[in-house]
Amino acid sequence: xxxxxxxxxxxxxxxxxxxxxxxxxxxxxxxxxxxxxxxxxxxxxxxxxxxxxxxxxxxxxxxxxxxxxxxxxxxxxxxxxxxxxxxxxxxxxxxxxxxxxxxxxxxxxxxxxxxxxxxxxxxxxxxxxxxxxxxxxxxxxxxxxxxxxxxxxxxxxxxxxxxxxxxxxxxxxxxxxxxxxxxxxxxxxxxxxxxxxxxxxxxxxxxxxxxxxxxxxxxxxxxxxxxxxxxxxxxxxxxxxxxxxxxxxxxxxxxxxxxxxxxxxxxxxxxxxx
Numbered sequence: 007x008x009x010x011x012x013x014x015x016x017x018x019x020x021x022x023x024x025x026x027x028x029x030x031x032x033x034x035x036x037x038x039x040x041x042x043x044x045x046x047x048x049x050x051x052x053x054x055x056x057x058x059x060x061x062x063x064x065x066x067x068x069x070x071x072x073x074x075x076x077x078x079x080x081x082x083x084x085x086x087x088x089x090x091x092x093x094x095x096x097x098x099x100x101x102x103x104x105x106x107x108x109x110x111x112x113x114x115x116x117x118x119x120x121x122x123x124x125x126x127x128x129x130x131x132x133x134x135x136x137x138x139x140x141x142x143x144x145x146x147x148x149x150x151x152x153x154x155x156x157x158x159x160x161x162x163x164x165x166x167x168x169x170x171x172x173x174x175x176x177x178x179x180x181x182x183x184x185x186x187x188x189x190x191x192x193x194x195x196x197x198x199x200x201x202x203x204x205x206x207x208x209x210x211x212x213x214x215x216x217x218x219x220x221x222x223x224x225x226x227x228x229x230x231x232x233x234x235x236x237x238x239x240x241x242x243x244x245x246x247x248x249x250x251x252x253x254x255x256x257x258x259x260x261x262x263x264x265x266x267x268x269x270x271x272x273x274x275x276x277x278x279x280x
Contacts, residue, residue, distance in 0.1 A: 009099075009206050013126035014150060016098050021129050030131055036138045043142055043167035046120065046196050048089055048228070052279030053245045055272055056122070056171070056230065057088035057264070058255030059110065061101040076106070077113050079264055084117035086268035090143065092253060095125045095136075104139045111140025122171060126150060130162035143169035143196075148179040153186075160190070160197070169196035171230060171253070175206060180222040187224035198251065199227035203234040213240070220247050238274030245278040 028036075048054050059076055083091055093110045094102035102125070110121040120142025127133065127144060128151050136144045146159055163170045174180045183199060190197075201223060203215040211234040223229045228250035235241055235252040244252055254271060261267045 009209075010126070010147070010150060013096065013099070014128055016096070017126045017128045017132070020097075021131060024135060025131065030134075033131065033134045033138065037134050037166060040137065043120075044118070045167075046090070046143065046169040047118070048250065049087075049276075051272075051276040052250070053241070053272065053275035054089035054251045055087070055268055055275070056090040056092050056251055056253040057083035057086075057258055057268055058092040058094070058124070058253060059083075059106070060092075060094040060124075060255050060259060062099065063256055063259075077109065080110055080113045081117075082265035083258070083268055084114055084119045086265040087272050088119060088268055089251065090120055090122050092122045092124045092145070092255065093141075095123055104135070107136070107139045107141055111142075120169070122169075127159065129155070130158045133159050133162040133168065134166065137166045137168060141168060143171065145171045145173060145200075147173045148182050149175065153182065157186070160186070160195070164193060164195035169198065171198045171200050172227070173200040173202055173232065174223075175202050175204075177219060177222055180219060180224075183227075184222070184224045187226050191226060197227045198230050199223050200230040200232045200253065202232040204232075216244055216249070217247055220249075235271070238270045241271040241275040242278035245275040 080091055091110055091114055093107045094100040095104050095107050096102045107121055107123055114121055122143040123136035123141040124145045133144055144163055172183055174183055201219060203212050205212055213234045216231050230251045230253055231244040231249040232253040235254050236257045241252055258264045258267055
């Protein structure tokens with residue numbers, strides 16, 4: 007099985023287990039009792055960072071060596087200027103858990119920085135599950151589910167006031183995303199359009215994908231460069247290409263000075279975006 011099919015199978019198993027504990031109706035009731043979420047705010051400087059907390063990577067293995075205190079790392083991300091913190095909740099390959107999302111949301115609340123649930127979601131239930139566990143946004147992968155299910159997940163996010171990072175890997179994914187953007191142009195929702203340059207078979211980075219497919223990203227949704235942004239020069243390059251944000255995970259997790267790394271990436275990206 008490929009990575010995404012493997013992750014989808016695990017996600018479906020977790021979905022069944024979650025529904026056995028909390029029904030769809032009860033989950034909706036819990037969501038209804040929550041206060042309205044603030045809208046996602048991006049800086050006026052033209053470039054922002056989604057800083058990721060993940061303890062393990064399928065490509066590089068254990069990333070927890072520099073993260074004795076995840077709360078302290080999240081605070082450093084926020085204080086250095088990250089616009090969003092991405093929190094892995096997938097357990098089998100990333101050592102994630104929903105408790106990490108709850109902890110992140112509590113930690114980041116004083117800074118006004120939202121926590122985004124990053125996982126391999128396959129059902130609207132999991133979008134609501136993210137909401138009750140403190141998320142301000144969710145990652146949805148274009149090719150993860152059939153189109154009708156993806157639309158239902160986008161609808162669930164919009165109804166809850168969650169922003170969405172919609173992730174594509176190739177031209178076909180972007181064609182689907184462009185059709186969705188056109189069909190949803192009159193909706194009041196917050197969608198970021200991500201392009202991931204990682205090859206799902208080899209797990210290697212193909213940085214040139216950012217330039218090759220840039221013009222195929224739907225213009226109505228802010229573009230996000232995912233994977234491959236490692237150095238300030240990389241941040242500057244994607245900013246010059248018109249990416250409004252970059253999602254950076256492994257690079258930050260490997261640094262013992264993550265706040266400085268965030269500042270360096272932001273400075274380079276914003277300098278190039280002007």
